[in-house]
Amino acid sequence: MAAAPLARRSGATIASLTLASLAYAVMQMMVVPALPAIERDLGGGPGGVAWLISAFLLSTAIATPVLGRLGDMFGKERVLVAVLALFAAGGLLGALATSLPMLIAARAIQGFGGAIFPLAFAIARDVLPPRRLPLAIGLMSGTFGVGGGIGVVASGVIVDHASWHGIFWLGIAMPLVAIAGVRLFVPPSPARERVRIDWVGALLLAGGLVPLLLAVSRGQAWGWASPPVVGLFAGGALTLAAWVRWELGRREPLIDVRLLSNRAVWTVNAAALCIGFTLYATSYLVPQLVQRDPATAGVGFDASTTEAGLFLLPAMLAGLVFGPLAGLLSSRVGAKRPLLLGVAVMAAGQALLAFAHDEAWQVHAGTLLAYGIGLTFAMTATSSLIVGGVPRGQTGEATGMNTMVRTVGGAVGSQVVTALVISSGAVSSHGFTLAFAVCGALLLLAVPLCAAVPVARRR
Template identity: 50%
Template sequence: MTDDTRHSSAAAPPDGTAPPPGVAAPFTALLIAVLSFSLMQTMVVPALPDLQREFDAGTTGISWVISSFLLTASVATALLGRVGDMFGKRRVLLASLTVFAAGTLLCAVSDSLGLLIAARAVQGVGSAAFPLAFGIVREQFPRERVPVAIGMISSTFGIGFGVGLVLPGPIVEALNWHWIFWLGLIVIVAGILAVAAFVEESPDRSPGRIDWIGAVLLSGAIVALLLAISQGKSWGWGSAGVVSLCAAAVVLGAAFVAAERRIREPMIDIDLLRRPAVATSHVAALIIGFGMYGAFTLVPLLAQTPTRAGYGFGASVTEAGLFMVPMAATMLFASPLAGRLGAAIGWKAPLVLACLTGLLGFAVYAAGHDSEWAMYTGSGVLGIGVGFAFAALANLVVSAVDPRQVGEATGINTIMRTIGGSLGAQISASIVASGTVAGTALPAESGYTTAFVMSAAALGVAALAALAGPGSLRPRRAAG
């Protein structure tokens, strides 16, 4: 390929620890861009109680601060990944980051809940940073550097997610919730400037026209499904609204598949999704998301539970966020390590290892959540699993498709992980809220134990799904 040839002169260091000089600047720019989005996913979560008090909102109303972001992020991931393949990934990345920055600015100046919810919906457009960044790496980086680079970019998703739960505590305590968005805006602007300065536009294109019919049908299916998931707890999982939304998601999804098979230039190549490696990664992403995302919300909540409940540590928002630090720290080295391991032996083994490591982390949570050291240990172990999973999933998809289809394929993989994560987080929260400590409104300890065991079981199923996929667990033999 043209880009591989163009960069082949950038020789890799023998130890594989750093990108070549010609790649370091654009790689750093992409890291800043994706970090800005991953931080904004969760930085608002610790501030929800403050927002609820300030706007005098109910639980359902305040939940839309999260739901609106999630809905537009899922739609943007699918649509803009494909648009980037068609019109240039750098151009579309800059456009999505600019809209993301505008939404963040609007969040920072919001003085009503309605405006904040609308601004969060605008912010969701920044989700396209991930599939577009993967595509840029695949097209423009030396081939031997692609797995590690994708692993590190993938880990940024989890790192930003975890750090986003730690930073808001001291920010809100020292200033106010508006500063969460002002500081986030600084990172976004830095990402825009870095991408504009150091990332080149790729000559690779997947020509065609925007499939508006497919975009509407897929967006409708995703919105209906995620809306049902996000509102299941407050509306009731068996309520007419949730059941109707799930039915609409199925109908719209079926209509989307039927339409894409008839359109000459579809938004998503359905045959692409049927490739064994791609299909395996999507199924695994769904189950891994379901299993792993519960930790991001349950661990801080458990840590904040007053000790009078008979468990918990009575931690402040800031102290509770510290329980996530080991996870972010281990992800820093786990994802690049997974990239090197996968490049050497294939991606099946790192994905299976990711699931089993995550299972172990949740087992530690379930068995030892009455001690702080066990919670820190569980977070560190789980971080290794998350880092391996994100790197393996992204590289499985990227290595299985044509460079012109990277945005399209990785966008769907991100959506699958988001859907699984949303479902897992909501079900975990429902399990925890299903019982209370006698004489209080505090959740019973058994709810956390059950939720952690459920996540461990889900990752066991994900390991089986990964094992069923193509490839071997054995290292590839060197030629000749």
Template identity: 35%
Template sequence: MRRSTMRREPTPDPAAQTADSGQTIHDNHPRLAVTVLCAAGIVVALMQTIIVPLIPALPTMLHASPGNTLWAITITLLVGAVVTPIGGRLGDMYGKRLMLVLSQASVAIGSVVCAISASLPLFLVGRALQGLGFGTIALGISVMRDIVPNRKLGSSVGAMSASLGVGGALGLPFAAAIAQNLSWHTLFWICAAAATLGGVGIAYLVPGSPIRTGGRFDILGALGLALMLACLLLPLSKGAAWGWTNPLTLGLLCGFVVVAVIWWFVERRTRNPLIDLELAVERPVLLTNVASIATGFAFYSMQLIPIQLLMAPTSSPEGVGLDMLQASLVLAPSGLLMFLFSHISARITAVFGPRVSLAIGGVVLGCGYVVFLVALVGPWRIQWWLILVVSALIGAGLGIAYSAMPALIMRAVRVEQTGEANGVNALMRVVGTSTSAATVGMILTWSTITVTGADGAAVPVPGQTGYLWAAAISLAACVLSSCLALAIPSKPIRVEEI
């Protein structure tokens, strides 16, 4: 019989471990390996945003209806959400470096398939393969715990976490520039080359870890998790198009509840479960994961709101009138600030602990939304530089918060569970971003007004009421994240089986 006991335990020193290549991991900081891992994380993050500038052209490119081509976004999100915790568990069992190489290979192959596609079905296959690489950031963080000395672990993990923001922020202008000046095929060929280089770099420059959990892979648990996430994420991402009262939407949400209950009881009785649920409900892990959902919600709201405001015609009350490339360049610095503040987060964590870092990150995020709300209700007209300020605050807050989350997870779990635990935490961020996409998308659609565009045509844009409600709800998510962070125990706790 399994039972949990709580006790404090020092983190194993990676310097004393021996890599699977037979080499000893010394106390020297493996900067090159960390750089390669961060670059691989940026490549994967790019896969989430490079599709955005292509959305208006997808029906023509792939000879399909606009409603069907939106699956190019949905299928990548769904596959990525499913594979992230599964990849983390497989990394713990069979080697994190191996799973990282396979992740980059999937992105490379998927990019090639997209590049040669001339029809929607083949393009969706490529996008699904790209989604298989989404576990890279969680796996990279877990590898760093094995190969990076403790004195440099915080900054390295922070840089890996920030690669999500860097890739996301740079993806829009990068994709817009390539698509406008070359072709969309070239865009995916470049992604394939980048992923290939990432895989080769990981294989040759990242030390392997000797830490393995072994055991049998929980296939039934993986299938149940995939079904559960499909029933949740599909209605969240497609509910606005299907209708929130549509029988399909309601049926999938009910199916999620049923499958989740069954999966929970089955996993509790499995000898080697995909996810250790006893660990998942322990206070440090549970509070960190719920805070991750709230932070992910606040993060993605600011991905959805500014781009629409910046690209709205100046004839609309809040429109700035920029094109896609100009708007993307205004938002790009947020990703760079996220990277910079991930290092500041490491210093805060070293002095005050990761829960304080997470709380501060939530406060800085909230400040960004406060500035945005003040700008909306003020007598002045919103300018692009004001959105730049708001975006900078959001980037700084995310850099602090996202860097603290892995630190909180890693001090609460055993070293051989790092991949699994970080995978679940990354999944919680996806749940937060998906919920934000559904909620904010619904609010902005509900508030839509029609204005006259530059060419005289009628253009539907969100109204001020929608922006206000979306920003207010996101501000509440920031407050919730900070409160949950402060409720996390201040001292590291381990959960062990005896």
């Protein structure tokens, strides 16, 4: 008789954690189709609004390992509630934003929500029966694609029929509902561990990444050889070098960079950097492309925000089909072949987008290859390869590093392609061709990295 209440309690726990994951997944993509509308209202140009993506990803990359360690110290479910509250606070600031800097700050606060997924996974491992764990992980992982699809479609409807501010009002409601679910149905995580937080490492990482992104975003306006841009590049590189040296000397580093001596780790992470770059670059480029007026920009379809979301929707829904297929293929032939296949298909999609984006079907086909099929195979394979390439005790550190590397790649990618799109001083077809071509070339460079990944032994 006790089995039924336990199953019901487990079901409520899984539903609450899935809702928390869905809140992040929806808001991560929801702002992307609205970027042109935000640019029209608040100004800043394409380079300015690109920081709405970069600020979100930067705070995710830096805050996630810190929040994960805080979860080990004070309880993962408590930290998950705090992260959801921060996520809602960022939504409130965004809903009330009257300037681009204010909105960028709101997105930076929402970026703390990147810790929702790893915290939810860790709670599931701690409190659920082993037989229920695969279901929980599958449902939470599935929210990334489903939530993204919901986000891009809902964004268009809200922006076209109300205002982009409505996106952020929804960004308040979803995490608040998730907080109620976590408080009511998620039991305390039994794991407690006293660890030290590497605050210096977090500051050095931020101090290295922000100048590099600022140099990329302002290079066109200030001049790539100008003293400010050269100084930002040099300062960022030196700070990142200092961060690596600092991390090597810590017993409990923010990110264990020693793992990069493992070929199974550094090859997959190098490929993940390229994948993250093109993932967020494509998320930025496609809405910008399709919403341009061809009469003035020489490119685009003069699409509404709703129509821009529908351009990305088929690719995101394809992930629901190809995700299980990628997992099945990885289990049968290993994850290396799906990774190679995924990166090659992504490169083909980027090539199509680079040289054929004058017709709507070309954009649909390119995003389906690059985003829906190729990305799904590549993302599924990288996770499997990282987990299989390190000892069990280092799984958390290795997956955390992989998440950070992919996120940093995305933050850099959104800024680089923005600079390429406006490389001639104005948005043009040539700029989009150049941006998509750079993404394709980067993926081709990732192919030998994928080929160098060692085949993990079956355990």
